[in-house]
Amino acid sequence: MAEEVKLYRTWSSPFGLRVVWALNIKHIEYETILEDLTNKSPHLLHYNPVHKKIPVLLHNGKPICESLVILEYIEETWQNNPLLPQHSLDRAQSRFWAKFCEDKLLPSIRSSYFMKGKEQEEGVVEALDNLKLIEEQLDGKMFFGGDNIGFLDIVLGWLANLPSVFEEITGLKLIDAEKFPVLSEWIENFYNHPAIVDHWPPRDKMITKFQAILNAIEANK
Known part of the structure; x- marks a missing residue:
């Protein structure tokens, strides 16, 4: 079964770009959903009800929020091309x-x-x-x-x-x-x-x- 990976972000946010870069370095296929933060989608509000902001990574239907947390999740989930040092x-x-x-x-x-x-x-x-x-x-x-x-x-x-x-x-x-x-x-x-x-x-x-x-x-x- 193929993994579902979606990224909710805006076109300009550096926080969303962090996730883009990490996914690309890990060679993870994903779908981008661009958000308009002046008119947030029901999906974004559902997946990030606390802060109501991007980025949100959706992995097999489960949301992960906050860019640094998402980077850690990507690192722990996909072992290839490690981002954090070994020691x-x-x-x-x-x-x-x-x-x-x-x-x-x-x-x-x-x-x-x-x-x-x-x-x-x-x-x-x-x-x-x-x-x-x-x-x-x-x-x-x-x-x-x-x-x-x-x-x-x-x-x-x-x-x-x-x-x-x-x-x-x-x-x-x-x-x-x-x-x-x-x-x-x-x-x-x-x-x-x-x-x-x-x-x-x-x-x-x-x-x-x-x-x-x-x-x-x-x-x-």
């Missing part, structure tokens, strides 16, 4: 830095681009400090997972796309080859990896979307 300490470190990304790095990047005045200044300082900590984790490796893309690469994959979109909109550049040579090389390697490169959302649509968001934020201030 327990290394696995714990990957999970630690994934949580750092969610709790510290991502909010500081958002503040840098979508806040103004003192909040933005503080966001930039924090973001640069956080990016430095992340760069140190590469430690001469091609990917955070070593020679191959792993769990932490997927969690941080949005760094290869979103900051450059925000930069084009705002003119603020956080990541460049002079300040972050190792991280910049990782961005190039990750962005163009065969399992990744064909799944980026259209850049022109991304710029239009986030320009509208920024305009709305500024209009409400």
